Amino acid sequence: MFSLTRVCNISRFTPQIKNVCLNSSRNLQKLALRPNSNPVWKRQTLINNIKVKNLFRGTGTVAVRLSSNVSPKGQKAVGYWLLTCSGMVFVAVVLGGVTRLTESGLSMVTWKLLGEKMPRTEKEWEDEFHQYQQFPEFQIKNKDMTLSEFKFIWHMEYGHRQWGRCIGAAFLIPAAYFWARGRFKPGMKPRILAFGSLIGAQGLMGWYMVKSGLEDRFHGECDVPRVSQYRLASHLTMAFGLYTLFLWSALDHLIPAQSIQISSQTALKASRKFRMLAHTCKGMVFLTAVSGAFVAGLDAGLVYNSFPKMADKWIPDDILAYTPKISNFTENPTTVQFDHRVMGTTTLALISALWLISRRRTLPPRAYTAASAFAVMAWMQVGLGITTLLTYVPTAIAASHQSGSLALLSTAIWLSHELKKLPK
Numbered sequence: 001m002f003s004l005t006r007v008c009n010i011s012r013f014t015p016q017i018k019n020v021c022l023n024s025s026r027n028l029q030k031l032a033l034r035p036n037s038n039p040v041w042k043r044q045t046l047i048n049n050i051k052v053k054n055l056f057r058g059t060g061t062v063a064v065r066l067s068s069n070v071s072p073k074g075q076k077a078v079g080y081w082l083l084t085c086s087g088m089v090f091v092a093v094v095l096g097g098v099t100r101l102t103e104s105g106l107s108m109v110t111w112k113l114l115g116e117k118m119p120r121t122e123k124e125w126e127d128e129f130h131q132y133q134q135f136p137e138f139q140i141k142n143k144d145m146t147l148s149e150f151k152f153i154w155h156m157e158y159g160h161r162q163w164g165r166c167i168g169a170a171f172l173i174p175a176a177y178f179w180a181r182g183r184f185k186p187g188m189k190p191r192i193l194a195f196g197s198l199i200g201a202q203g204l205m206g207w208y209m210v211k212s213g214l215e216d217r218f219h220g221e222c223d224v225p226r227v228s229q230y231r232l233a234s235h236l237t238m239a240f241g242l243y244t245l246f247l248w249s250a251l252d253h254l255i256p257a258q259s260i261q262i263s264s265q266t267a268l269k270a271s272r273k274f275r276m277l278a279h280t281c282k283g284m285v286f287l288t289a290v291s292g293a294f295v296a297g298l299d300a301g302l303v304y305n306s307f308p309k310m311a312d313k314w315i316p317d318d319i320l321a322y323t324p325k326i327s328n329f330t331e332n333p334t335t336v337q338f339d340h341r342v343m344g345t346t347t348l349a350l351i352s353a354l355w356l357i358s359r360r361r362t363l364p365p366r367a368y369t370a371a372s373a374f375a376v377m378a379w380m381q382v383g384l385g386i387t388t389l390l391t392y393v394p395t396a397i398a399a400s401h402q403s404g405s406l407a408l409l410s411t412a413i414w415l416s417h418e419l420k421k422l423p424k
Helices: 015-033 039-050 072-101 122-132 136-141 147-180 188-214 229-254 265-297 325-331 333-358 365-390 395-418
Strands: 002-004 064-066
Touching: 072 147, 072 229, 072 395, 122 147, 136 188, 147 188, 188 229, 229 265, 229 325, 229 395, 265 333, 265 395, 325 333, 333 365, 365 395
Parallel strands: none
Antiparallel strands: 002 064
């Protein structure tokens, strides 16, 4: 549980610093030779010795430190908690996709930090329905909706919101406990603060997104009340970012990256280039998923339901129909779908090449398995995407496609994590 880090030439130090350093070294040696000594004495000795770290900054540091004061069991507990949080974020993304596909997201027209009260009586349901009737989605699109139909979409949105609050509780309560008990490794506390901030920001972004669909801005004959595709993409991007950080940190605790020795400089350079390619593929997966949010936000999956061509053309005529031209990339359903197709097929090609190259590189043992899983998941995801398009976006297949994007990102994270300890 302890180690002597770099011991410098102490002859340059003052007698006081010399004595502290030498006494600390002797005490640690005694501790190593006395495995059955008094636990209280052990703990106090370790506490005293830890205080000599960084005694003299500038002429060389004498540092006596613990390699870790967190037990393996404690690290596992933190790891399983982080993995649970990442799994809950995964479910939240799936629920969000189903909520959008069932057009339930605008059914709740108010937001409260600690949660909205669920209607219990028929009168309360009628009052809730009356509130919904004051907003554009009902007035333009759902004029014939019954109370029973409203209850369904309301429950969908309610479940999504409550699940988000459950994530907050599942994170905050254990985080406070682990922090108080000193279970976090060095460097984890800033991550914990970042996680908490992201969870809070994600909830606020969710309501900010919903508000865009409740605004009185739908006046054209072809206007369809929907949330802003920009806010939807931001909401999904934050969810993917939070999931990535949770999963990466969980892997740090549960299956730390393996170290390997590569004697050949040529082989080492090739392995490092492979790692760069793995990170590039991971970034492409992330960007393709974000482009998918624009497809969802504009219902772009309902135009040009053919593959590989779009209406018998490789490049459709209306791809740059909007003015200014730059707006086509985020507001024109045709262009948004075209971009998503191109990014998806490009990402698939890169991942396939990555898998082929991995067979010829010296990598940690688990990295080969991760590369294969990454490639298999990429082909499955593209297959789901094409099926979603050709079948006119049925809820079940479209939800599977959105879930698949997160599963694909998971394998990308796993692979890049396995490569983090390549020799320098």
